[in-house]
Amino acid sequence: MVSVDDFRRKAAEAIADARMQGALERATAKFREGRTRALAELPDADALRDHFKRVRAATLARLAEHLETFEQNALAAGAQVHWCETAEDAARLITALAAQHGARLAVKSKSMTTEEIHLNHALEAANVQPVETDLGEWIIQLAHEPPSHIIGPAIHKTREQVAALFSREVGRPLPPDDVGVLTAEARRLLREKFLAAGIGISGVNVAVAETGSVVLVTNEGNGRMVTSVPPVHVAVMGIEKIVPTWRDAAAWLALLARSATGQPMSIYTSVITGPARAEDPDGPREVHIVILDNGRSRALASPFEEALQCIRCGACLNVCPVYREAGGHAYGNPYSGPIGAIVAPLLFGVEAMSGLPQASTLCGACLDVCPARIDIPRMLLEWRAVEVERRLVPWYERVGERLAAWVLAHPRLLRLVRRLAATGQRLFLRDGQIRLPGRWHPAGERDLPALASRPFRDWWRENA
Numbered sequence: 001m002v003s004v005d006d007f008r009r010k011a012a013e014a015i016a017d018a019r020m021q022g023a024l025e026r027a028t029a030k031f032r033e034g035r036t037r038a039l040a041e042l043p044d045a046d047a048l049r050d051h052f053k054r055v056r057a058a059t060l061a062r063l064a065e066h067l068e069t070f071e072q073n074a075l076a077a078g079a080q081v082h083w084c085e086t087a088e089d090a091a092r093l094i095t096a097l098a099a100q101h102g103a104r105l106a107v108k109s110k111s112m113t114t115e116e117i118h119l120n121h122a123l124e125a126a127n128v129q130p131v132e133t134d135l136g137e138w139i140i141q142l143a144h145e146p147p148s149h150i151i152g153p154a155i156h157k158t159r160e161q162v163a164a165l166f167s168r169e170v171g172r173p174l175p176p177d178d179v180g181v182l183t184a185e186a187r188r189l190l191r192e193k194f195l196a197a198g199i200g201i202s203g204v205n206v207a208v209a210e211t212g213s214v215v216l217v218t219n220e221g222n223g224r225m226v227t228s229v230p231p232v233h234v235a236v237m238g239i240e241k242i243v244p245t246w247r248d249a250a251a252w253l254a255l256l257a258r259s260a261t262g263q264p265m266s267i268y269t270s271v272i273t274g275p276a277r278a279e280d281p282d283g284p285r286e287v288h289i290v291i292l293d294n295g296r297s298r299a300l301a302s303p304f305e306e307a308l309q310c311i312r313c314g315a316c317l318n319v320c321p322v323y324r325e326a327g328g329h330a331y332g333n334p335y336s337g338p339i340g341a342i343v344a345p346l347l348f349g350v351e352a353m354s355g356l357p358q359a360s361t362l363c364g365a366c367l368d369v370c371p372a373r374i375d376i377p378r379m380l381l382e383w384r385a386v387e388v389e390r391r392l393v394p395w396y397e398r399v400g401e402r403l404a405a406w407v408l409a410h411p412r413l414l415r416l417v418r419r420l421a422a423t424g425q426r427l428f429l430r431d432g433q434i435r436l437p438g439r440w441h442p443a444g445e446r447d448l449p450a451l452a453s454r455p456f457r458d459w460w461r462e463n464a
């Protein structure tokens with residue numbers, strides 16, 4: 001559950017944590033600069049974004065058809081395809097696959113979808129130890145924390161905190177200022193896990209219908225190890241991760257890394273089309289592709305369909321003034337930031353996530369940077385309307401908003417209220433700012449600009 005109060009409480013904790021604020025600001029600033037630079041290097045980034053928007057919209061319009069084509073081609077390539085309607089179905093299926101193969105250790109490549117279905121809990125309950133192999137994911141796994149950013153799950157952690165976690169894991173102190181030593185230790189420990197794992201589990205960045213392939217992008221190469229060393233590979237994809245052709249996948253990949261980290265391409269792009277062939281020197285004997293709905297199809301043909309165009313680049317998080325202060329944990333689910341505020345109510349129910357559509361200034365920065373030009377502010381307003389309809393906002397806000405709407409609809413009354421407010425504010429004015437006492441302050445420490453002593457309307461009448 002994330003109500004408005006829950007969000008405010010967790011955001012206040014994050015804002016009070018100076019170390020976390022510093023780490024968040026450094027990481028998001030780096031991502032923002034990288035994105036701007038990388039898009040500027042393209043001959044016409046805006047045209048590519050427009051094209052990509054059309055591809056995503058057209059694909060969703062015929063989603064069932066593309067998924068069926070994907071299934072046929074994946075089966076023809078030797079993969080096994082499983083359709084799961086709910087998170088529980090998917091978690092049950094994957095734990096059953098692990099049990100069937102006698103796996104006691106599962107290595108995982110970064111995947112928001114497996115976070116969404118709480119796969120690690122399900123595996124642990126079935127006596128299978130899940131090990132995250134993306135460095136950021138591994139760090140937060142060691143810290144027993146959920147991810148705090150779509151592409152940088154541990155961006156809120158400082159180097160000192162990471163060194164402390166690794167030191168605990170290896171049983172001796174490691175130097176926080178020597179990144180080489182820290183990464184070498186991580187590599188050594190994870191390599192042992194890759195070799196011992198009975199099953200490898202990954203997400204899917206893009207699935208290509210015309211060949212039944214799944215594509216995985218990583219920067220550390222761990223995705224390759226997860227999908228090729230263990231004898232069984234399970235790839236978990238949301239139904240929206242599909243494109244009809246490789247041409248469409250190329251546009252997706254060209255925008256994904258640039259929007260996410262500012263790289264022209266992620267360092268490793270792995271394409272998996274069925275299991276290892278007889279002549280292949282290595283690779284999994286079995287590939288299972290789990291196609292997950294978990295509420296996504298409810299968004300089709302609804303005001304929220306656009307949210308399914310998201311490619312999880314995280315660019316909207318990096319520019320969001322709310323996310324940059326509140327951090328990812330305030331969102332209470334794996335999907336944080338502006339797109340998380342749309343997707344989480346879709347997947348987990350608006351009743352459970354009622355605080356998230358309110359956690360926005362509606363400044364529109366997310367729409368400006370989104371590679372798929374997803375109109376997040378519009379959908380936030382849609383969710384807010386649903387919340388009002390279902391009476392999910394506190395009664396005092398409902399009454400206040402109705403009152404405000406009524407006043408705004410009556411110009412004379414509005415003028416009177418404005419005049420009264422301009423007079424009343426004098427009690428609280430200091431240096432042209434309204435300073436309200438303690439708990440009445442709507443923005444914590446910040447003062448509000450005073451109402452103009454003379455309304456613009458009067459000025460206009462005299463000067464126009």
Ligand code: SF4
Nearest residue numbers: 310311313314316370
């Ligand atoms: S909504 Fe757009 S900017 Fe945000 S993660 Fe999705 S694709 Fe990236």
